[in-house]
Amino acid sequence: MMICGSCGMRMDGAAVLACQTRMYDVAQAGHVPVISAMGNLPIVKDLVVDMNPFWEKFKSVDPYLQPGYAEPPDGKEYRIGQQRMNVIHKEALCINCGCCVSECNAMEADPLFTGPQALAKAMRFVGDPRDGNKLARLEKLNGEHGIWECTRCYFCNERCPKGVDPRDAIAKLGAESMHEGIERDMGAKHAKWFVVSAKTTGWLRETELVPKTQGIVSAIKQTRFAIDLARKGKVPPPFPPHVAKDVKESRRLHDLTTERGPQGYMGIVQGERALARLAHGHTGEETLEEIYARPGAFHRPFIADEVPAGADAGMGSLTQADTTPGKEPTKKPEGGA
């Protein structure tokens, strides 16, 4: 059932868990079933890679709970509802196999990039309602080789055998950082400029993107490059701005979502339930039951909010580290769950 994560390797060019990937199927699909070592890690011999760089990055995100609450009074337990745990249910599935790291395009270009596995693990603690160190964690993750070095190639989501979707975890960390006002990285400034563009003119204000991201000094240093592009019409003049029709609707939607919508990572979490209904190769026609009944299909993943009947779902608190003591110690539901 894919729980140990130690058999990661490349089969037919893609990082997989050998325990769940049948060479027979590869051969049946008409490919020569070549196996090779995972990428982005030093090869020791044959299929064996040195996992030390992987574990160093894993350790660098402090992958353990740093509790941010006092002991509850009179020996009771804190109860955290399923809603709160849904925030990190995907990230918690990680088995440290390294399939995502193997194919990470940013890490190929910069081996120091923290990488999808460690960042997904970081989100697992940033989003944990019991953790009290969120801001310090986010500060650290906004470093040079942190979240903003992800190149959004989506290889990690594609390869992960457990449905962790590390790229989405990185986006959650970005959203939470910016919600907390951590916006000093060029990546964050870049992202912010898209928001400003969308609510002011509707379309991306391309020409202003470079100074807004890199600062005016760096932009001036690139004048020659800019002139070369301008000659080909690749630097649209910022004035008069290219304004989308009815852009006030876009501005008002921004006001609405800022005032009333879910903030930070919650904006991404709200879509996970629907996206979890998509299986690989899903075109929207079949139900989940039909997809997972296909021969050779993946195991059905846990889907947020699908609480088994009779289970004590509870209702968690909605703010970080605001865990409320339950009236009674948590009990195992009748009939198990």
Add this chain to the structure above:
Amino acid sequence: MRKVAYYKGCLASLSAKELDSATQALAPKVGLELIELESVTCCGAGDIHEAEPDYYLHLNARILAYAAAEDVDVLLTVCNVCTLNLRQANFMLTGDADLRDRVNENLVSVGVPAYVKNVDVRHLLWEIAEGEGYERLKQAAHRGLKGIKIAPFYGCQILRPSKINGFEDPDRPWSLERIIEACGGEAIDYPAKIKCCGFPIIQAREETALGELIQPIEQAYEAGADAIVTPCPLCHLSLDAWQSKLKKATGRDFKMPILHLSQLVGVAAGLEESELKFKRHVVSVAPVVEKLQI
């Protein structure tokens, strides 16, 4: 002719106007009547998804709603990033009635029609790689690309995540090759054709981005390609405009012409320079044009 809503996105409206003009000129030849959406904005390009995800969802819902209001089944895109952002938002909305209700309520409150009837977001590549679009393409590509070696470059967000895109095997895509061959060109194979061009971080982490960017260009160059074709204007911008920075960083000047998908098919279908606008490219397309004796 099949009516589709046409969302051109930011780049085709601005720095990659050549993509818009080539697409508009090509569309009737492959059986598509484009209804250009007017009241739409940027899809957020993954950046708004990361900065303010709830705003991202509303912006994309608004685009989907205006497409649906045109009474069409398909929202046509010409950009990988728009494709993924819109498809992802679409699945979020169509797979969760409560979420859709909340978003629709907000849309209506600012004067946007509610997103009720579903539309399917599809890239131009998918429309012309199979079915009727492909049959028409074969007929339209009368001038051909004989003797030209083309390296297909897919880019990331039209292939992955496959559970959202799902058109073809993300590790063994075939659509661009099929189109190149239908146009009479020769498709070059090389490993980096499914990898990242580095564009999303080309401003925030230029060195890392260049490390990614060099791979497809170098591999296509060494495989003897006359040009690279891509379905994504962001890939196009980095592959085309940042080659000068590659030269500065590595001392290698590849001079690799980069074509938009609509331009490649457009050349084969005999579109004029006024529609293809090759003059807007940073790396000259002249060697390809000369080889074709246009």
